[in-house]
Amino acid sequence: MKRKDYNLKEIAAHFGGQLLGNTEITVNQVATLEKAKAGQLTFLASEKYRPLLANTRASAIIVSTADSEATSLPRIVSDNPYLYFAKVSAFLNPLDSIVPGVHPSAVVEEGVQIDPSAYIGPNVVIGAGTKVGAGSAIMAGCSIGARVSIGTNTRLHPRVVVYNNCVLGSRLIVHSGVVIGADGFGLAMDEGRWLKIPQIGRVVIGDDVEIGANTTIDCGALDDTVIEEGVKLDNLIQIAHNVRIGAHTAIAGCVGIAGSAVIGRHCRIGGGTGILGHTQISDHVEISSYTMIGKSIREPGTYTGIFPFSSHKVWQKNAAQLRHLDELASKIKMLQQEIETLRKERS
């Protein structure tokens, strides 16, 4: 597959930036400083990687204003080299184009509306009354329930499952193994046995959301589970029934969000974190990885709760004391009183 070449002038015409050096040089792909070859454009976004400048074989580089003279390579100077790189990379690496049509092996029930520009892959199953918008691609082996709505230019990678009645916006990217709309974990105790509570809400997902591999988003118990526009979810995340995630929030892998939690807009949640049910997280909150959020957060800021690791022996000693922390605090209080007594006697 021959890649198209662009010279630096053409790139700057699209994305701005100041050009230095030979602006006629052409590139057709982005690459890291270390692995770049001739014909590739690299970038320097962190001073940590500056030592790699000397040996890069890239044809050109994106640098910050501060680094504009750190190299003699043909270069684009930008306020934000990482963002600039992201834009160029998206330009040089568009999504694979799709060939419209329904694969003969797909099983499409009656009353399904598929836009003629959409693609339905091999072995896909689509339930009655579902709509697939223009330019969307449902790839091999996906199973889409009945009465599902899928917007335009949305891409479901192979083997995604969407249950009945869910609503997916436009320009979504949903990775393989994702399950949208399975029953929430709703149970009532009835004389020692669990009674299942029907989960009759939907999952409603806004535009421009990306969902990572094997992530699960449960349908609402009565009302809907809602993922607002621009949310980015990594792999193996569990989102329980009736959760709401605010627009443009990003959540890293292995996070669990329990029922009815409401996450604000523009939050960033680190990997492995847990958020308990019915908590509310305000906008612009950042939560560190592997932190357990057991109550609502009302103020923007960064929140953390990680047990720091150490060598196993050191941990054993410290952990043993941890079980007696309350006693330690009591002892300190007693010591304070005794010293106070001694001091009074002295005077």
Next chain:
Amino acid sequence: MKRKDYNLKEIAAHFGGQLLGNTEITVNQVATLEKAKAGQLTFLASEKYRPLLANTRASAIIVSTADSEATSLPRIVSDNPYLYFAKVSAFLNPLDSIVPGVHPSAVVEEGVQIDPSAYIGPNVVIGAGTKVGAGSAIMAGCSIGARVSIGTNTRLHPRVVVYNNCVLGSRLIVHSGVVIGADGFGLAMDEGRWLKIPQIGRVVIGDDVEIGANTTIDCGALDDTVIEEGVKLDNLIQIAHNVRIGAHTAIAGCVGIAGSAVIGRHCRIGGGTGILGHTQISDHVEISSYTMIGKSIREPGTYTGIFPFSSHKVWQKNAAQLRHLDELASKIKMLQQEIETLRKERS
């Protein structure tokens, strides 16, 4: 889809409770206080939601004895409004009925016994010697191994995988992406290389179990992995080889249970929790979310081990001390001795 209407008398005839107000009023669905519309039945199960009573548009409500006069809506008074709601919801929202038969795209190997009342969906694959009981539904794209036994009225949602020889009871609900019977993580070290130990046990699952999306249950190494009747598993749970989970235990999402752990009956395990291998948890134990259980629990009760979160700055200070907790404890002991010395001198 027109829903069937029931008046409150008909509902009370099924589920008991005292009726107050207009008992001829009809409902056809349940809903929350906030979202209920005319024709819908809501419920008040927690005083937290009492302020929403005034503005609900529900046609009727389920309330506790204490709240029987808190509203003038037509109402059903119950000792346990949440359980009552659960029962009515199950009544108004039965599982989709299935149309018996085997989809022509299904690949069924020889010697498979499928009850004529069962449903086998599109692209399902079923291995030799497997049995599917009356009223069970194997939905689109499931892959069932050889010599698997599936009971009656069990439902496997799309894209479930069951490996060879596993035994699934009756009235199971298994959500999409679940993998039952993959190999346990059994390895022996042989001169710097891992030797795989064949995993020749089965997974045996009792009746009335529900399993959430993308949960995995490994087969036993030599003996079986066993999930007893009435167990409820949420999404993205990992159950390792030779685990046994006692009847009517409920486990929330993202839990990991390591090999040969034995969990009692009627336990409740919060999300994100980890249970180490070979531990034993007695009946009626409750474990908080995101707690790591590293040794056996012999007594019923609630157990917790969570690092409390705080603002990142406060956490940094506290976590720094945590690495020196053992030293802090030693200092306190020294201070006690020094004060003792001072006190003796004084007397």
Next chain:
Amino acid sequence: MKRKDYNLKEIAAHFGGQLLGNTEITVNQVATLEKAKAGQLTFLASEKYRPLLANTRASAIIVSTADSEATSLPRIVSDNPYLYFAKVSAFLNPLDSIVPGVHPSAVVEEGVQIDPSAYIGPNVVIGAGTKVGAGSAIMAGCSIGARVSIGTNTRLHPRVVVYNNCVLGSRLIVHSGVVIGADGFGLAMDEGRWLKIPQIGRVVIGDDVEIGANTTIDCGALDDTVIEEGVKLDNLIQIAHNVRIGAHTAIAGCVGIAGSAVIGRHCRIGGGTGILGHTQISDHVEISSYTMIGKSIREPGTYTGIFPFSSHKVWQKNAAQLRHLDELASKIKMLQQEIETLRKERS
């Protein structure tokens, strides 16, 4: 299915060890001390299980030199009974043999090279330009992208997804629901909206790797994500873009490894553990379960960071103090100074 019998002499001829008792006795399967039946071979690898010796119904047993006289059963004495058992079990339980050929329901695009000795199961989809090596089996419902390379004698269980361009070695075992090569979580912030960074690297997996059910391995952002030979991954593990895992490292279930982390060779990582992005873990490091590794580990050894659980009430008291640990440390420092003052005055 009739199993083949072997007498102890035949087994010792393959795997060594000293024979005691009736060496003509035959066995055809391995089993635990507790469940073994006549015709089965058991083993004693831990003194914990010695009490079960008296009642086992096994026909023969593998024991350590120290236990060579602890039973009168026909027995094989080995330095390492567990490893010996593993070898015999692998011998008695070979992988199911495969029947070469491509199932008629498989959808194979043009230019795919499938070795005549390979097996392609029902409903498998394979993209253009992919190669499948000799003796490999792609089981029901797998979806393999374009330009993928799969080595020899590799087995993909049902419903595995491999994205375009990935490279899988020989003798891999990949369990159901695994997703290899989905996009890494690469985003740049652009005026309040996330811009997706194309993930153009591959996943490259060495020989003899096993990957557990529903585990996800993302492709690299620019360079590749690399899993070296002999690595063993359990279920529901998340491996982010550009991670490198060294040869013969074993990782238990529910672990999350963030972007660009580099894990050494021969490491052992316990379940539920998190490893932050860009950390480096040297060879021969052991990490306890449910530990969060937030910075690089340069020395071999065992590392731990777990909040010890206790009864909920005890935890509440200790956790309350934890939020004030820094103040406690300050108080201790003050007390030390005051005592020092008192002592000086005394003298």
